[in-house]
Amino acid sequence: MNAQPAAPDRLAADTAMGAVTLLVGDLDGMTSFYRDVVTLEVLAAEGDRVVLGRAGRGIVVLQHHPALRHATAGSAGLFHTAILFETQEALAAALHSVATRAPHAFTGSADHLVSQAFYFTDPEGNGIELYWDRARSEWSWVHGQVEMATLFLDPNSYLGEHLSERAAGGATARDAASVGHVHLSVGDVATARAFYVDALGFDETAALGNQAVFVSAGGYHHHMAMNTWNSRGAGPRMPALGLGRVDLELPDADSLGELAERLRHHGFEARDDGRAVAFDDPWRNLLHATAPGRG
Numbered sequence: 001m002n003a004q005p006a007a008p009d010r011l012a013a014d015t016a017m018g019a020v021t022l023l024v025g026d027l028d029g030m031t032s033f034y035r036d037v038v039t040l041e042v043l044a045a046e047g048d049r050v051v052l053g054r055a056g057r058g059i060v061v062l063q064h065h066p067a068l069r070h071a072t073a074g075s076a077g078l079f080h081t082a083i084l085f086e087t088q089e090a091l092a093a094a095l096h097s098v099a100t101r102a103p104h105a106f107t108g109s110a111d112h113l114v115s116q117a118f119y120f121t122d123p124e125g126n127g128i129e130l131y132w133d134r135a136r137s138e139w140s141w142v143h144g145q146v147e148m149a150t151l152f153l154d155p156n157s158y159l160g161e162h163l164s165e166r167a168a169g170g171a172t173a174r175d176a177a178s179v180g181h182v183h184l185s186v187g188d189v190a191t192a193r194a195f196y197v198d199a200l201g202f203d204e205t206a207a208l209g210n211q212a213v214f215v216s217a218g219g220y221h222h223h224m225a226m227n228t229w230n231s232r233g234a235g236p237r238m239p240a241l242g243l244g245r246v247d248l249e250l251p252d253a254d255s256l257g258e259l260a261e262r263l264r265h266h267g268f269e270a271r272d273d274g275r276a277v278a279f280d281d282p283w284r285n286l287l288h289a290t291a292p293g294r295g
Contacts, residue, residue, distance in 0.1 A: 009262060011201040012255040013218030017179040018247025018290070019051070019058035020081045022126055025241055027064040033123055034060050037101045038083070038130075039094045039173050054177040059083055063244055070125065071240035076185050076231050076283035078243035080119065080127030084180030090172040091116070091132045092162035095155060098130075109158075111151040114139050114221040118155060124241055131180060139221060146205045146221045148214075181216075181223050182246050184285055185231035189213050191282050192226035199266035200287075201259065237284040248289040256291040 024030045031050045034040045040052035040059055048064035060081065071077055085091040095118050098105060105120040107127075117131035140147040166172075186192045189210050196202050202215035205222050212227035224246075228234075250256045260270040260277045271278045276290045 009201055010203060011217040011259065012251050014251045015217035015223070015255070016249045017182060017223055018249045018288075019053070019061050020078070020179055020182060020246055021061040021063055021244035022078075022124075023065040023068055023241050023244040024062050024124055025064075025066050025068065026124070027062055029123055030062050033102070034062070037098050037105070038120075038128065039097050040177075041174070055174060057176065057178055059177065059179055061244075065241065068239060068241045071237065071242055074231055074234055075240070076187055076234040076237050076285065077240070078126055079183040079185045079225075079227060079230075080129045081179060082117070082129035082131055082181045082183065083177055085130065085132050085177050086175060087172070088116070088132050088158075088162040089164055089167045090175045090177065091118075091130060092159055092164075093167035093170070093172045094130050096159055096163050096168060099155065099159070106155070109153045109155050111153040112148045113151070114146060114148055116153055116158070118153075118158075126242060127183070129183070133180070133221075136219070144203075144205075145207075146214075148206055148221065179247075181220075181225065183225040183227065184243075184246075184281075184283075185234070186226040186228060186281075186283055186285075187231060187234040188228060189226065195266075195268070195281050196224060196226065199263055199268055201262055234283060236282070243285060245286045245288050248287060250289055250291040253291050253293050256289055259289055 034052045035042055043053050043058060044051040050062045051058045053059040098120055107121055108119045110117055115131045115133045117129050120128045122128055193213050196215050197204050202217060205216050206214040214222035214225045216223045256277055260272055263270040263279055268279060276288055278288050280286055
C-alpha cells in the first residue's frame with residue numbers, strides 16, 4: 001500500500017508524529033533515564049523543561065511539575081511512546097543500554113510483522129517502546145487493514161544478531177531516531193474512532209474488536225493507537241503526572257487549517273494561536289499540531 005494524496009476529510013499523507021511531552025515529578029532523574037539509559041541526547045535544557053532527542057529532532061520533552069501526583073489506576077492517558085530507530089544496529093544498541101543500565105525496566109518484546117519492538121517502563125511509570133520497521137514492501141494489507149501480530153521475539157537473540165562492537169561502544173548514539181507512533185489508554189474504542197478517524201482525519205489501519213484501534217496517515221502501519229486494556233470506561237483525565245502533550249507535524253499550513261476546520265465541524269474545539277492548533281481528545285489528552293511556515 002503506497003501513500004496517496006489525502007482526501008479532503010483525511011490528514012495529509014506525510015503527516016508525522018512530533019515529540020511527546022511528559023509531566024514529571026523528578027526532572028533530574030527522568031533526564032538521566034532518557035539520556036543515559038534510552039540513549040537520547042539533551043537538545044535543550046532551560047529551567048523546568050528538558051528536550052531530548054536524536055540528530056536535532058525532539059523525541060521526549062520533560063516538563064517539571066512536582067506538585068502533581070500519579071493518576072489513579074484505570075485512568076486514560078499514555079500507554080507508550082514508541083521511538084523508531086532507522087537500523088536494527090541502532091535499536092540493538094539502545095536495547096543493550098537499557099538491559100545493562102535498567103534491566104528492571106523491561107516489560108516485553110514482540111515481532112509485529114511490520115516491526116520488531118521492545119517495551120519498557122520509565123521510572124515514573126510511562127510506557128516506552130523501542131522499535132524498528134520492516135520495509136513497507138514487506139507489509140501485508142487486506143481490505144485496507146495492515147496485518148500485524150504479536151510473535152515471540154527473544155531480546156538476547158536479537159542482541160546477539162544485531163549488536164555490533166561499534167554499536168556497543170556507542171557509535172550509533174547520534175544516529176537519527178524519531179517518535180514513530182504514540183499509543184494511548186482510553187475509555188472506549190468507539191469514541192476513539194469517532195474522534196481520531198472521523199474528526200481528526202486519520203485512516204483506520206487495524207482494530208482488535210472493542211479493545212483497540214490503530215490509525216495512521218499516508219499508509220503507515222500506525223501513527224497512533226488507542227486501547228482500553230487498562231482503562232475501559234475511563235472518563236476525562238484529571239491533572240496528573242504522565243502525558244502532557246502529543247505533537248503532530250503536518251506538511252503545510254493548508255493541511256493544518258483543514259484539520260482545525262474538520263475538528264470544529266465535528267463539534268470539537270480547535271485553539272489556533274497563529275503558530276499551532278491545539279485540541280483535546282474526549283479524555284482530555286492534549287494534542288498540538290504544527291506546520292512549516294506557521295508562527
